[in-house]
Amino acid sequence: MKLINFKLVTIICEPVLSSSILTISQDLGATGFTVTEVRGQGNGEKSSGEIPDLKSKIEIVLEPQLALKIMNALAEQFFKNYSLITYSSDISILRPEKFERV
Amino acid sequence: MKLINFKLVTIICEPVLSSSILTISQDLGATGFTVTEVRGQGNGEKSSGEIPDLKSKIEIVLEPQLALKIMNALAEQFFKNYSLITYSSDISILRPEKFERV
Amino acid sequence: MKLINFKLVTIICEPVLSSSILTISQDLGATGFTVTEVRGQGNGEKSSGEIPDLKSKIEIVLEPQLALKIMNALAEQFFKNYSLITYSSDISILRPEKFERV
């Protein structure tokens, strides 16, 4: 099969945000997600929860033009008040049709 | 030390596939693997297991020419009947000899 | 917001090393870290611990010029006697000021 250029958007956030972030990314066109439970620290002060280091890492495979759109949506809604970071990277996938909404 | 261009192949799959995938990647020349327990959803219908969201994320550091080979082998064997995605990305490593089979 | 080119340095190591690695990366200027518990095997012989496959995956978002510096520091201190690998990859972030030390 042929490799196609795609984007992987990663978000690391307070667990309380996960479900909102997944909803937003789905609304904007993502076809799936992968969540990992991680432990993290940054320079943010807003961290919350009984276990302060506990974070969720969300990874989303996306068509390139969607990546910045989702990142900006999250930045606008959450950067001010919540503890999270987001970044994107280039990946090569097979089966691009699998990541397109029908 | 000097940085060398390498590939990182990632596979996210039903847990039941992990051991087969590790065997295949080893047979094709990978020298190691890293597995993370994750939770995920896609648009596949074939997902299985008592806990349907539970997935395994397998990461393999590889010489560039092996990456596509392994991805294609997995695509051929598993894409039709199983729930999984795979992608590759560019990384820079130290010690390339560590990732070569003797 | 605008995307800025940054680096993501990943380290996969014996759990016993994590805290030293985090200290080193902080000393060299990293502003945070994300740690995932993983299971892994390589061709190293030095692996230790009651559960030999248990590894820590450390991810650090960094200004590009810091990446190689941290990787080299780890290589020098730990490659000889410990079980670990490290690699870097290109990512695009928002808010570069978040990842700069004040």
Next chain:
Amino acid sequence: MTAFEILRTNLLSPIVLAFLLGIVTKLVKSELSLPKDLYSSLSIYLLLAIGLKGGVELSESTFQVIAWPAFVTIVLGCVTPISAYFIMRKLGRFGKIDAAALAAHYGSVSAVTFIAANQFVEQMGKTAEGFMPTLLTLLESPGIHIALAIGAFKRAKSNSLISSDDKKTKSAIFHEVLTGRSMILLVGGLVIGLLMGAKAYEPIKPVFETGFKGALVLFLLEMGIVAGARLSDLKKVGLPLISLGILLPILHGALGVFLGHWSGLSVGGATVLGAMAASASYIAAPPAVRMTLPEANPTYYLTASLAVTFPFNLVVGIPLFFKFAEWLAG
């Protein structure tokens, strides 16, 4: 007790209520679920506890008493996957591979159903034979292998070849089922129980026996949550599979009770054997089926096992088999 009173007592038992609470938890879309490690820990504990107690009691049984029940159990292990296959093919109109996949589940056994049946007959004052766990280990694997063989054979006939790859998988599956969590813990527990005997069992009884029923409540709460998560799939699988997920346990259960009675088991023992035959595996069978018959739709077999047959047996089936066993016993 009338049939109604028996049903009522069963429905108001802590484990059935805990299971229902688990289902309600999902229905109201609560995020509550037991931590994964607690769920596995409880299942390890329950299996080992059954094994240990079974082993201790086995050390007091004679070969004569066990021989016939063991024989009919093996008969059930050979017959039920075949009957399940044909019923799924003919009545359910499922494809060959899906029917074989379902047969692997119905031909094997659910340990929790076994436990629930034991608790039920005990509550009814008809405690089952102490060697029942031994029968449980006999019934676990044959059905899976027979059904998978049917599936492989049917597929080979259409493809007119058996790949060598297939053979490798098959022996891997054989190994996996035989060394699976439940086999190791049940057989291991039986052997330990047998070797150590009742006296050495005494000091560990508080954990493995006194604590058993409470632990079961927690486990069934999570089983309810897991089953509840599958309820939305009921629409996908359709009425035929739902009906067969009730019919099949009735048939297999009746056969199990009958053979149990015939082989000399007490009312309690025959009920438990019936529940075993009626139950569908959802731990050992699914991964084995997934690897061997990947074309089979997992939604079918998981929904049927977890969201239809298990609740049916727990709430209605077990009391039913009990009534039948009582009737047979005259």
Next chain:
Amino acid sequence: MTAFEILRTNLLSPIVLAFLLGIVTKLVKSELSLPKDLYSSLSIYLLLAIGLKGGVELSESTFQVIAWPAFVTIVLGCVTPISAYFIMRKLGRFGKIDAAALAAHYGSVSAVTFIAANQFVEQMGKTAEGFMPTLLTLLESPGIHIALAIGAFKRAKSNSLISSDDKKTKSAIFHEVLTGRSMILLVGGLVIGLLMGAKAYEPIKPVFETGFKGALVLFLLEMGIVAGARLSDLKKVGLPLISLGILLPILHGALGVFLGHWSGLSVGGATVLGAMAASASYIAAPPAVRMTLPEANPTYYLTASLAVTFPFNLVVGIPLFFKFAEWLAG
């Protein structure tokens, strides 16, 4: 017993000592902590156990006996978030949003404080009424919603608009609090207990009742570790919040004891109701507040709940409320 003896007995009880050990663990910078899954498992177990026992005992209570205590509990649920808000605003000089966030915590209840109070009065020979867990479920959610409503209203007044987004969040939060872990397990346990009755409870009692106090020791060890991790934040939050984190439980606790006594509760029951009113939620409230009032500083409410009010109640508050209840009872 003199006040001093009571304090001493409380301080030397296993759960208080375990909590202190947890704090010491953090003070000496040990890496010890309970596995996350054990912590959740214990909290699930404790909540379900309270529910089950409460349900069984509820089946033996009459409506008359419960009506007034239930009524004053709801009154407490409506009054304490408001009093907490104003005290935080006026005495603490906190901003509107932070005050509302704190009020959501102090208007709700900490289940562990409830349990500790029950254990304490039992140890004092004044076991509380069996229906106290029912009151616990009544007190959990109203306070959160009232405080969040205050916060949303105050914010809207400054912003002069309520976004539709806000409404969506609010109904999601409402759902989340009502179907949260503690509500499901407490209410679910109550219903199961009520339905199954004392006889069916008997076989699961070894796990849910005999094991309760030991499990609590492990849980409080981890609570101590969690609270200890927050101790370093005490400097950040400053003396005003620390003082209010002690004053507020005294006020609310006294009110709770008084209303409890007035509604006909025994000395034990009034003490427990006081402890409930005095306690600050740290499980249900924080995520709800984080989503609804994101501008509020989590360090304030988490440190106040976990590192000030909880330890205060555990060590000093509960014995104090008990003394007050005894004094009221004459």
Next chain:
Amino acid sequence: MTAFEILRTNLLSPIVLAFLLGIVTKLVKSELSLPKDLYSSLSIYLLLAIGLKGGVELSESTFQVIAWPAFVTIVLGCVTPISAYFIMRKLGRFGKIDAAALAAHYGSVSAVTFIAANQFVEQMGKTAEGFMPTLLTLLESPGIHIALAIGAFKRAKSNSLISSDDKKTKSAIFHEVLTGRSMILLVGGLVIGLLMGAKAYEPIKPVFETGFKGALVLFLLEMGIVAGARLSDLKKVGLPLISLGILLPILHGALGVFLGHWSGLSVGGATVLGAMAASASYIAAPPAVRMTLPEANPTYYLTASLAVTFPFNLVVGIPLFFKFAEWLAG
């Protein structure tokens, strides 16, 4: 009882059988293993339980009775790392760093071996002194520090310098060992037990004492799996280390029993002290060694501790030390 009967009773005890089942699990390549969190939870529970009970019983001991046993325990803590170092150097022909690493393990103590020895002597009707857990805490850390100091010194002599980095590591290790999981739980448990006394212990006894032996069975099952996973390394480490992994516990065990007897301990107490001296740490020592002596090969010390010495002590060593203690006692 004859030596043979004693060995047999030990071999057929639930914990030894559970350990063997764990090894078999690995030998048949089963994927069964206890969830990681269950394993840590059990180890936390077991350590705290030992501490609590030890503390309660300590509150009934006098200083006189403990003084000499405590003294000989500290002597063992200083002598065994040195004897282990020289035996590994001379008989085993290991390098300086590897010998020091092994010495850190054999100079410290395995809590599970301690527990197993206590269970064994109790089963033999010779329950050990109640203050044995106090001795356990004394023996845990000195050996590690002495052995690591030997290693650092030997290395420095070859490198002719001690880096300042080394000093930083050393104080970090010192802190880590002293505040490690086992020290916190054992010492913390002892202090809690001592403070609360027997009466307050009563309500938590069902969990911490009645449940102890059952929990131990589960723990040893996993220990067997962990040890079984190391069996394949036996070939790598070679016959010399395997032999020394048996010789060393015999020597240290005999010394421990002898000193125990001499210091006034009962047959049970002397046996347990012998088992402690004979045992090799596999929780506190490995990470400390890994950080301080990274050149040492972990396969050596982990295989020797887990796959040789622990099974040897569990199956053969403890009964042997018991026989020796009986013989000394005349």
